[in-house]
Amino acid sequence: MKAAILKKTGDVDHLTMKNIPIPEIKENEILVKTKVASINPIEVKTRKGNRFSKELLQDEYPILGWDASGVVEKVGEKITEFKPGDKVFGIIGFPGFGKTYAEYFVAEEKHLTYIPEGVSFEDAAASTIAAITAYQALKDFGKLESNTKVLIHAASGGVGHYGVQFAKHFGAEVWATASGSKEDFVRDLGADHFIDYKTQKFEEEAQNMDVVFDLIGGDYIDHSLKSLKKGGVLISIPSATNEEVEEKAENAGCVGVRFSLKNNKKDMQAIARLLKTGELKPFISESFPLDEIREAHKELEKGHTKGKIVITME
């Protein structure tokens, strides 16, 4: 099978296409023929060198990727839930490795969810790490409900564009930041108030928020605390800086949450239901064939992606 191998950490040239054997499965594993993978900033960070890289590079075939959709090819003897031909998607292997930048991947039952009737492989693959992050952050930590006032940063990106939709689904009033060119897109997702981060100070426009969902980190933690009411919740997700959030929020009389996603099948099934009803609509701005994985990474690391970028296998 074709796979994108990471030879060493660094720039995109270290991602190389190679023909390798289709992986063998154990009795409790499932072999899936990949249809679509979606890419995330964490893969760019792993390619460049982070806490995952060292372990990944020790593998015989270091392959990036966690998000994918596909068709079950073969199941191990102990598998009861899935059979060959089933259409599935999920966050594969996380927080271990999913190796979804390849024509086949191996998954455990707990990491696969059925793709609902009428949902495309592209939309399913896109609604994985980014979608579950927004869902868990806003539901479990933000505890969004009717009339919660929430500010969502980077509302036009992978996580943010799901965040706006979930926030509206939970009944919240949504303030959203992105650059002006993305205003129509973000308002169409459901944002009630739009703030252009290039020309406006969000902490002056959005005040007395119950919750801020910070997808930028760094000094956005400090500025976001100015938007919160006393006792409000700041959820910060970029792992490079979110260690600071608890202490800073406490000093400001708020609650800080350093978020990390839980790979949870129940939440993936909830996402699948919202995809089926059309309440959740992924936006895929670009699609690259696996052979062009370097171009896809280059595009994502510019930091201006609208919605999601996906990788197709055929």
Ligand SMILES: NC(=O)c1ccc[n+]([C@@H]2O[C@H](COP(=O)([O-])OP(=O)(O)OC[C@H]3O[C@@H](n4cnc5c(N)ncnc54)[C@H](OP(=O)(O)O)[C@@H]3O)[C@@H](O)[C@H]2O)c1
């Ligand atoms: N801890 C976890 O479990 C977890 C899970 C998922 C993601 N993350 C992290 O969360 C971050 C966001 O991920 P993502 O997939 O949403 O990234 P993304 O898709 O690359 O985000 C791109 C978007 O960010 C917007 N943006 C850039 N700078 C901005 C600013 N200063 N203010 C407002 N919007 C801005 C861009 O809009 P413009 O083009 O208009 O600038 C663009 O639409 C990443 O650091 C990722 O690693 C963490």
